[in-house]
Amino acid sequence: MDIMNTILFLTLYTVFLAALSHAVNETVEGNNEIFRNKHPSLHNCPSFELGPDEYILYPNGTIYVESYNKTYNESFYFLKDNTVTICVPDNPYPNTDYENENEKELENEYEYANNLKYLSQIGLSISMVCLVLHLLVFVLVPALRNLPGYNLASLCFSLFICYLFSIFTDSENLSKNRNMCIATAVLIQYFFMASFLWMSVIAFDVYRALLQATGNLRVSNMQFTLKKYGFYCIFSWGISLVFTSAALIADNANGIDELYKPQFERNCWFRYKESLLVFFAGPIFVMIISNLIIFFLSVYTIFSNRMKSDESSNKMLLKKQALLYFRLAVIMG
Numbered sequence: 001m002d003i004m005n006t007i008l009f010l011t012l013y014t015v016f017l018a019a020l021s022h023a024v025n026e027t028v029e030g031n032n033e034i035f036r037n038k039h040p041s042l043h044n045c046p047s048f049e050l051g052p053d054e055y056i057l058y059p060n061g062t063i064y065v066e067s068y069n070k071t072y073n074e075s076f077y078f079l080k081d082n083t084v085t086i087c088v089p090d091n092p093y094p095n096t097d098y099e100n101e102n103e104k105e106l107e108n109e110y111e112y113a114n115n116l117k118y119l120s121q122i123g124l125s126i127s128m129v130c131l132v133l134h135l136l137v138f139v140l141v142p143a144l145r146n147l148p149g150y151n152l153a154s155l156c157f158s159l160f161i162c163y164l165f166s167i168f169t170d171s172e173n174l175s176k177n178r179n180m181c182i183a184t185a186v187l188i189q190y191f192f193m194a195s196f197l198w199m200s201v202i203a204f205d206v207y208r209a210l211l212q213a214t215g216n217l218r219v220s221n222m223q224f225t226l227k228k229y230g231f232y233c234i235f236s237w238g239i240s241l242v243f244t245s246a247a248l249i250a251d252n253a254n255g256i257d258e259l260y261k262p263q264f265e266r267n268c269w270f271r272y273k274e275s276l277l278v279f280f281a282g283p284i285f286v287m288i289i290s291n292l293i294i295f296f297l298s299v300y301t302i303f304s305n306r307m308k309s310d311e312s313s314n315k316m317l318l319k320k321q322a323l324l325y326f327r328l329a330v331i332m333g
Helices: 002-031 103-140 147-168 172-177 177-217 226-252 273-306 315-331
Strands: 047-050 061-064 070-072 079-080 084-085
Touching: 103 147, 147 177, 147 226, 172 177, 177 226, 177 273, 226 273
Parallel strands: none
Antiparallel strands: 047 084, 061 070, 079 084
């Protein structure tokens, strides 16, 4: 039975990854039209937009940017709704000594960013090792393969994949490969959202167990059941897939404001804060609020049950309760 549960656990992951891969491939094929006849440097270069009063468009298709004293042909810029997008020039201030005056400051900023990148990679690597160890223990110890164990293993798996691809985003080769850039951004969004959803599942499962223990005066059944775990999988993997697919569709749909298009191909993540808020930060904020609500409901359930006891005035008991609430907060994310 344990072997069958493990096989089912891995099969569900495979199905969702296959569906996500199909969605990414469709996005990549659609976005190829955007970069047709454009120079490869436009794919991943740092870029910015120019309004109609900041450039001159000539009949032959070239544009002249007076502030930079530069001319661009059609393969080196995007034009949409009278807004031009170009790469940041190597020297954006050709007529001043701005670059020389700020060279030391720029070097310090680059060194700080580089050190922060390495520190993040070290932290992510340590976390990934711990997550792998937990998954190994989960697979090797049958006693852990109950419903809470499967929920926690699903959370660890989501975090591991998310951290793995987050490390890849710092690679220079990734930014040069447009298809891999899009796929990495999509996978990070998907598994990051899935992680928060699994935290919500764990929080709900703990609250449900508390209600059964205090309300019905019986211990909740923690054994693995396919029906409950299947529902949790549909909730976590399914909602993540909905938001990821919505982001991919918005990225290729016509008539949508550019601010709300993820444009994953530009920097391997959301380009504008508006799209980040709609497809990523906003939903995660809602999940965090829901987890807080469930946490306070759980604390109230425990506290109200303890108040019925004559030992509620005991200081040692109050300290134990405070520690219990802290552990509950950690478990619920």
